Amino acid sequence: MLERSMDQTGAGVNHSTMGNPDNSPTNGSASFASGSPHVETAHPVPRPSLPVNPLAYTDSFERRHIGPSPEDITQMLALLGFKSLDDLIEATIPASIRMSRSLHLESARSEYELLQELREIAQENQVYRSFIGLGYYNCITPTVIQRNILENPAWYTQYTPYQPEIAQGRLEALLNFQTMVTDLTGLEIANASLLDEATAAAEAMTMSYGVSKTGSRAFWVSAECHPQTIEVLQTRARPLGIEIVIGDHRTFQFEQPVFGVLLQYPASDGAIYDYQAFCDRAHAAGALVTVAADLLSLTLLKPPGEFGADIAVGNTQRFGVPLGYGGPHAAYFATKEAFKRQLPGRLVGVSKDVHGHPALRLALQTREQHIRRDKATSNICTAQVLLAIIASTYAVYHGPQGLRQIAERVHCMTGILAEGLHKLGYTLGTEPYFDTLRVTVPEGKAKDIVRRAHSHHINLRQIDDRSFGISLDETVSSDDLIALFQIFAGEQIAHFTPEDVLSHCPVPCLPPPLSRTSAYLTHPVFNSYHSETELLRYLYRLQSKDLSLTTAMIPLGSCTMKLNATTEMVPITWAEFSQIHPFAPLDQTRGYQRLFEQLEEWLAEITGFAGISLQPNAGSQGEYAGLLVIRQYHESRGDRHRNVCLIPQSAHGTNPASAVMAGMQVVAVACDRDGNIDLADLKAKAEQHRDQLAALMVTYPSTHGVFEESIREICSLIHACGGQVYMDGANMNAQVGLCRPADFGADVCHLNLHKTFCIPHGGGGPGMGPIGVAAHLVPFLPRHPLVSVGGKEGIGAVSAAPWGSASILPISWVYIALMGAEGLRRATEVAILNANYIAKRLENHYPILYKGKNGLVAHECIIDLRQFKKTAEIEVDDIAKRLIDYGFHPPTVSWPVAGTMMVEPTESESKQELDRFCDAMIAIREEIREIEAGKADRQDNLLKNAPHTVFALTTDEWSHPYSRQRAVYPDAWTRENKFWAAVGRIDQAYGDRNLVCTCPSMGAYS
Known part of the structure; x- marks a missing residue:
């Protein structure tokens, strides 16, 4: 096997002197080196030999990705007492699960040719101007932030800051994020980000349920909330026995007891309501109030903490983070200090070091899932650190005045649009607005407006047959407004310009009860770095405090901190991937659809599963989604009583937390002295709970880092008792190309793309945790309310966007395509x-x-x-x-x-x-x-x-x-x-x- 790969990869050749075997300089290089026009050589320079196929690229990504050289591999094998990698693998992986064939994947390609191919795929996407809103906005990523954070491996290859002494830079940036959120929301404490707005709202619901004393199992949700948020709430509520009640805050009088409420601010259609009286009624009824608030609007609007909110959630995407077809983006979660120990996710706090100097670290870490396990209040173990850092740095760069000016311009442009539409005879909502208008159109005219919008390469939100939503953002221009006037003018001609409208109408302003009067972002960090020079120096000061893969190996067990190659990262900032709204029409995203289809096929082949869902946007979300799929499968067969989940004591802490969230009862299984699952205990527990057994959660190779010999027997045992096998894919880097979870009995597996498949950890996020399922579970893959995805009997959405954090999926696509079947296998072997x-x-x-x-x-x-x-x-x-x-x-x-x-x-x-x-x-x-x-x-x-x-x-x-x-x-x-x-x-x-x-x-x- 070693010889096979050496031949294929050009091993044994000194690549630094390829084409020049004796390492002598060529005539050209000798001339430049000596400074003379010609230097005689003692021996003629040999002609470089042509590759076997001169028409094919010879550059091998595999040898750049894999660290040890062929000579190193030989020496390492000798130390271990093996002659070849084949011998090592035969001695390591049980023969009963080893693959007898190579993966059916395309051959590896060079970095150059693959980027050309991906560029062609990207160009199948059409980048329209999207005024759809629904919590997603185009924005301007300052180039100093794009180049020095988003595209900088010193930031995106960092690990979660569990070792704070070497993570002070990103911890400071996250402390900035928390400060930004608390200031803008008017609340006392905020975490270091969550996955997206919808899951943040779901976390607010479960936290409210945990602290409420009403005894109610009902959670009231405003019909004015974003539809994807309502869907994720319903998905999360169902297994917990929580009832979602949807209604109008203007008429709901709390006759029905509820433990919490959720409001949208501004509402999904743009209307701004004064929620003070409603919050008072909610508190009188013992309910906690959560407000999903647009962060930019809070520079002008009264913050939620000042009108009675107990919790505020939302998305910071419009603070400089590209749309990315849905993610990754950093959600925020803020609440009162009284709830600090119930706060989900990570929390950065200020402490001191041994010298008495201020120092930052993750606070209250006893809330982490590996400590509390099935008692954890959340399974969230991933923040969106890289994106939160971008958002907080956006606020640092612009400062309070700059953010307010951006918000005022967006509000003013929306006002100009409103006046122009009035001139054209359209009816708008009567409530105040910030950046979004609801426009009522004559019956039968909607299709014409959609057609004209598309002719201008513009997307609008069609709310129903008689109304549209138009959401503006910081990128909107006068030309955009002219195009919108033309779209709604139809057969008419709009005889006015935005400048005409502005000259005859006052600048819109918000009524006093809704206007913000309190200060925000007063800390010096938000008032010191507004020039590029100062911001650049600040970012490099922070960067120098953090150890990343640019410094040294990060040898973290179970976290797979491998190379995040530059070629894999390049496409994420291409406009065709980064500037597309998650709810853009599918015919504008054919490139994305092609990439998704190929990636799903490749992951299915790698794992052996029949179906893949790319929706879960973190490993914890993948666990949760996979267990819900199992739950839905049992329910479809009338087995609603199957709710016991067996979990080895060595499992990742998110496993039991996810099982509880999925409505399951956790039963722990012992491990033997060798770290394997104790088969006797497993058999006893499986038999004891045979009639209620829903699933076994197992990590493979084991959490103790060993290939358990009895994995097939374990899976068969669970199946015989009527259960399903969920495999935690955290250790998939030991399997790719050598064995496949579906082949040895797993029914579901989540894949940490931020581990095995090269998406960077980003200092603790982003992550992606798609799931693979066996054929009988494909009908239950997660759906989405706004885009047709998932199975016919699928579980509800688990993420706000239909394909999770879509913009980072090209990273894994590039990695698999560059490595090919042989390269992936070789990576696992090494x-x-x-x-x-x-x-x-x-x-x-x-x-x-x-x-x-x-x-x-x-x-x-x-x-x-x-x-x-x-x-x-x-x-x-x-x-x-x-x-x-x-x-x-x-x-x-x-x-x-x-x-x-x-x-x-x-x-x-x-x-x-x-x-x-x-x-x-x-x-x-x-x-x-x-x-x-x-x-x-x-x-x-x-x-x-x-x-x-x-x-x-x-x-x-x-x-x-x-x-x-x-x-x-x-x-x-x-x-x-x-x-x-x-x-x-x-x-x-x-x-x-x-x-x-x-x-x-x-x-x-x-």
């Missing part, structure tokens, strides 16, 4: 090789906790560090922080086993980088031995004081019993390329006791 190489190099220094039948691991390994607490008073966190001094992001800490590290190197890392990591771990082991031997103090040592900062190094006093040099330059690499932690060890408990979740005063940093 991922397994790299993990076993690390395990082998470290096994004489640290115990490797779990191994398979032949003493091998899958694509990750668990290093057991628990003994050091007894021998040297060293905790796992001490080793993690010391790794920062060596220039590494620590691996996954204390999960799935407390006191351990889970290491996943991925196939993208070179042998040199793997050795550097192993050398660092071995050196740290020697530092621990010094403590064990009494040569180093048990409390004042290199590990307990890590990470060491510039401040610690340059302070006048150095009282530690080791040198500054050992502290900050522990090996030669750190002298060449030192990454400095921005702060010292952070006091987590202090921050939770003194919770501050918005930007502190600048004096705090002095």
Whole structure:
């Protein structure tokens, strides 16, 4: 197998001298090097040999994606005692599940030719001006933000900021986001973003239900809310037994008890209502009030917190984030401080480091699903960090005055449009508006208006047969208004221009009860960086505080931090992908549809499943959607009583949380001493709950990083008891091209495209978690209220947009197309090789906790560090922080086993980088031995004081019993390329006791 791949990829050839075997300079290069017109050579320059097929591109993406060279692979295999990758894989993966054929995928293509092909696909999309609204708006992404954040790998290749000492830059940007949201909504606390507006509203519903004391199971929703939000609420409510009551806030009198209400502000058709009296009635009835508010409008409108809202949710997309056919975008969630411990998602808080300096970290982390599991109030473990950073930086760049000017211009342009439509004889709503008008048209005229709009390359929202919605945005121009006048003028001629309208009509203004009078964005960060020079420097200051893949390997177990190649990333900012509204007509998105169809076919072939849904926009959403599909399947067969979900104790924490959200009862299954599912316990639990068994959730390879030999038996056992097998796809990077979940018995599997298929983690989001299902479950795939997707008996929408975060799907499409069947298989083989190489190099220094039948691991390994607490008073966190001094992001800490590290190197890392990591771990082991031997103090040592900062190094006093040099330059690499932690060890408990979740005063940093 090694020989096979070496032949295919050109292995064994020195690519730096291809076409020039003896490494001698060509005539041209020699002339330039010497500065003379001609240099005689002792030997004639050999002619470069032609490739086998001179008509085909020879550039191989596979060798750029896979880190170890063929020579490195040979050496690594030798250390492990294998002659070939084939031998290694045969010894690692059970023969009963290995594929006997290659994947049926197209051959790999070069980066150049693939981008040409993708450009052709993109051009099948038509970029119309969309005035559809429904919570999505075109906007202007400042180029300084696009180039230096969205297109910058130093931002998009970061991991979730669980190691805050090396994540201070993005944590500050997220603190800016939280401050922006609390200021604009008038509420006290906000999280670091959610997935989209609809799921944020669903989180508000479940939070309200959890804290309400009414005893009601009814949630009231205004009919004026966006239809996709109502649909997601109904999907979320159904398995929880919550009743959704839809009505008109002007007539609802709370005769029926409800635990909460949801209002849209402005309403979906643009009307702005004074909700103060309604909120008072809701509170009198014991209900919590959630307001879905447009963030830009809140620069002009009274904020929800000032008229009685308990929770505010919404989308920050129009703050500089492209439409992207639906995502990814950062939703926001704000509430009162009294509910801080019920707040879903992540929360950035201010604490202090060991030196007493302010430092940021994720606060109240006991809310994380891996701690609370089936007691968690939410399964959300993904923020939309990269998009939240773009949105908050947009606010930093424009500042309060700039945002208000944008809002005032949008409002003014909407007023001009309203006056022009009045002149043309159209009837508009009587309520105040911000950016959206509802236009009533004569009976039978709607089709003509749609036809004329399309002739102008404009999309409108057709609300019904007699009315349209028109939503303007910051990109709207005078020419756009002229085109809209012509569209609605029909056979008439609009004898006026926007300038004429403006000169004869006053600038529209909002009535005093609705107008904002309170200040916002007063913190210096929103008032200091309005020139590009200053913003650029600010962004680079933040960037320098964060460790990303641009710095070093991020060897996080279960998180697959692999190469996010530039070629994969390039298309996401193409207008044909980024500037399309999620509810644009399908005939304008043929390129997207073609890409979706191909990606679904490829993922189906890779997994063995019959159907794929691309709608879930995070791994947690994929889990949830997959379980709802199983639930719907059982209900379709009359098995409504099947509600028990078996989950191994080693499972991801989102698994039990998702099961509870899907209305299931979680029953834990034990693991044996080798980390595998305890078959005896599984059989007993499955038999005990045979009549109620709905599903088993299983991660494969196991959460402990091992290919369980009994996986087929496990799946058969569940099927025999009438249940379905849900496979968590977090570890799919160990399977692609070698085995397929559907082939060995899984019925559903979610795929983390932000892991296995190269979508970047973006500092903690975006993510994508599509699901694959077996043939009998295809009819139940999720639908959408505005676009025809999913199965005939499909579950309701789980995301606001029909294809989730569509604009990042080209990343995975490019990755699969560039690698081809052989490249994908080779990537998996090398991922397994790299993990076993690390395990082998470290096994004489640290115990490797779990191994398979032949003493091998899958694509990750668990290093057991628990003994050091007894021998040297060293905790796992001490080793993690010391790794920062060596220039590494620590691996996954204390999960799935407390006191351990889970290491996943991925196939993208070179042998040199793997050795550097192993050398660092071995050196740290020697530092621990010094403590064990009494040569180093048990409390004042290199590990307990890590990470060491510039401040610690340059302070006048150095009282530690080791040198500054050992502290900050522990090996030669750190002298060449030192990454400095921005702060010292952070006091987590202090921050939770003194919770501050918005930007502190600048004096705090002095």
